Amino acid sequence: MTPPKITPRTRMISITGKTKKKRMDLTVLLSGVGLAIVFIVAAISPLLIEAATKQSILDALLPPGSPGHLLGTDELGRDVLLLTLAGTGSAIVGPVVIATGSMLLAIIFGTLAGYLGGTVDAIIGRIVDVLLSLPVMLLAIVVAGIFGAGYWVTVTLLVILFSPSDIRIVRAGVTEQVPRPYVEAAQMLSLSRARIMYRHIVPNVWPLIFANLMLNLGIALVTLSSLSFLGIGVAPGTPDWGRQIADGRSVMADNPAMLLIPALLIVLVTMAINLLGDHLSERLRERGIQ
Amino acid sequence: MTATELMQPDEQSTRTKSLVRVLARTLGIRLLGVLAILLVISFLTFSLVYLAPGDIVKNLLGNRPTSPEAVAAIRAQYNLDDPFLMRYFDWILNALRGDFGESIRLQQPVTTVLSARLGYTFALMSLSFLVALVVAIPMGVLSAEREGRASDRLASTLSLVGLSAPSFALAILLLYLFAMLIPIFPAYGGGSGGLDTLWHLTLPAVALAAGIGAILMRMTRAAVLRELQSDAITFARARGLPERDIRFIALRAAAIPIVTSAGLILTFIVGGTIIVETVFALPGIGSLLQEAVLFKDIPVVQAITLLVAALIATITIVVDMSYLLFDPRVRAKELNK
Numbered sequence: 269m270t271p272p273k274i275t276p277r278t279r280m281i282s283i284t285g286k287t288k289k290k291r292m293d294l295t296v297l298l299s300g301v302g303l304a305i306v307f308i309v310a311a312i313s314p315l316l317i318e319a320a321t322k323q324s325i326l327d328a329l330l331p332p333g334s335p336g337h338l339l340g341t342d343e344l345g346r347d348v349l350l351l352t353l354a355g356t357g358s359a360i361v362g363p364v365v366i367a368t369g370s371m372l373l374a375i376i377f378g379t380l381a382g383y384l385g386g387t388v389d390a391i392i393g394r395i396v397d398v399l400l401s402l403p404v405m406l407l408a409i410v411v412a413g414i415f416g417a418g419y420w421v422t423v424t425l426l427v428i429l430f431s432p433s434d435i436r437i438v439r440a441g442v443t444e445q446v447p448r449p450y451v452e453a454a455q456m457l458s459l460s461r462a463r464i465m466y467r468h469i470v471p472n473v474w475p476l477i478f479a480n481l482m483l484n485l486g487i488a489l490v491t492l493s494s495l496s497f498l499g500i501g502v503a504p505g506t507p508d509w510g511r512q513i514a515d516g517r518s519v520m521a522d523n524p525a526m527l528l529i530p531a532l533l534i535v536l537v538t539m540a541i542n543l544l545g546d547h548l549s550e551r552l553r554e555r556g557i558q
Numbered sequence: 559m560t561a562t563e564l565m566q567p568d569e570q571s572t573r574t575k576s577l578v579r580v581l582a583r584t585l586g587i588r589l590l591g592v593l594a595i596l597l598v599i600s601f602l603t604f605s606l607v608y609l610a611p612g613d614i615v616k617n618l619l620g621n622r623p624t625s626p627e628a629v630a631a632i633r634a635q636y637n638l639d640d641p642f643l644m645r646y647f648d649w650i651l652n653a654l655r656g657d658f659g660e661s662i663r664l665q666q667p668v669t670t671v672l673s674a675r676l677g678y679t680f681a682l683m684s685l686s687f688l689v690a691l692v693v694a695i696p697m698g699v700l701s702a703e704r705e706g707r708a709s710d711r712l713a714s715t716l717s718l719v720g721l722s723a724p725s726f727a728l729a730i731l732l733l734y735l736f737a738m739l740i741p742i743f744p745a746y747g748g749g750s751g752g753l754d755t756l757w758h759l760t761l762p763a764v765a766l767a768a769g770i771g772a773i774l775m776r777m778t779r780a781a782v783l784r785e786l787q788s789d790a791i792t793f794a795r796a797r798g799l800p801e802r803d804i805r806f807i808a809l810r811a812a813a814i815p816i817v818t819s820a821g822l823i824l825t826f827i828v829g830g831t832i833i834v835e836t837v838f839a840l841p842g843i844g845s846l847l848q849e850a851v852l853f854k855d856i857p858v859v860q861a862i863t864l865l866v867a868a869l870i871a872t873i874t875i876v877v878d879m880s881y882l883l884f885d886p887r888v889r890a891k892e893l894n895k
Contacts, residue, residue, distance in 0.1 A: 401595045402867055405829030410859055413851030414610050490724040494833055497726045531727040538722035
């Protein structure tokens, strides 16, 4: 019998570069609370759409701080604060679906490729190679743009486009688990291959998957809002942060809040996701070592 | 004295020869793989015309009137009566000769449209890359040397902002600050050439450089940090080398992962350029793509997609080969195969 091979611990993607001891500092706490609020607003935002899209020509282009309109109004007299709140849904829900969806695809196909190897690995590998040979942003713009895709079609497209890099990461993690004794033990118990893969190996690559999930959430938020800024994936008139920034350009002199607030929100939410993701994956990794 | 100096002259020349052979073999395998991928991409790109919603002839006609003569002319121009595969081979052969057909929207050869706009994009990319390089590399090195101190934390926070801020949000914020509130820079357009263009490109380049700089800074910091903790550096310190030499050794070793991150950076630049050019209304390739997509000007979209794929493929190969040239460990592994 060959001695068990000691493989190095999987390297984690660290977005804040912090590799030092755990510390639940203020920034992490603030990120967590801030994100929780944003998610709650996103969940109730569909209820606000009706109020947010109410037009009133008399109130058009009020500056921020006007009575009854804290952030002013746009050229159609829509309240910018309500618009921003209502736009939270399409800015947040899509990225959550993209990050989890692409990770699910990665868990299924990455594990298949890593555990089974051979032809399955080769086929999945080549498809991944082709998809990775072009930037996600370019592919998304071209495909979603040409087909005039709506919100959910664009989200589905991004799920597929995000998955190849995840598949590579999960595959690498699984390949590293395969030579370990517990896998051999499971094989000797003649458990089914599906059971070994998804009940025994996958839980061991979970820290890797989770770190990547949070990383993807941030990138998905940026990508989706960039697309809607370009007028792809969101119908005109729908409350959405990216769309609102694009529309706000023409009224920048009258009401700068219309584009500054969502732009700032996108930056802050992405930062919070990255900070929190890094902190949580660090904690998971520490637990994994013990 | 290094190992090469210790070798006999003839031994050294066989080593050089076999290195060349290894390089050629690796390059050959790489080229074949990349060509296969480009072939698949070109096929998918070509299919775009036929997969796009709506009638092909109508899409190709654009805003022109649909008289029977015009329809017949389009059918003849695009050989629509030929079998699909034959049309693909016609198209790819023409594309290889630099002929991507005619832009539907502009009624000009795609090549003419592209070459008129290539200059701006190239200038924007080079300028932003330069800004990123000059700021990020020293910042990353300093940050690694002062790990955990206030300056390191500040630099890490800055790069987190650069990494989290989408190019368009950053571009809009810059536009508002430096073209509206404090009007130092022009808000729109590409300028009238020379210094004026440079002036127009400054804000867009900074917006684009933030993301690239953030990636570069993190790469540099991580690489230098890893090298500073390596045995080679401990040994160099033990030998009592001056700190300046130690820094040079660390930087040389750290250069490998930084150089090989070029692919990642290129991917970022391509996405960012489209956005930044659109925000600042720069007449470059990125804004051309955005317009072409919205107007369903498919020949232009096809040409840009294919060119970007070819560019990225070339960079990937160069990066892969640079591993062989820069990293003695990889080279030794390849030689002993």
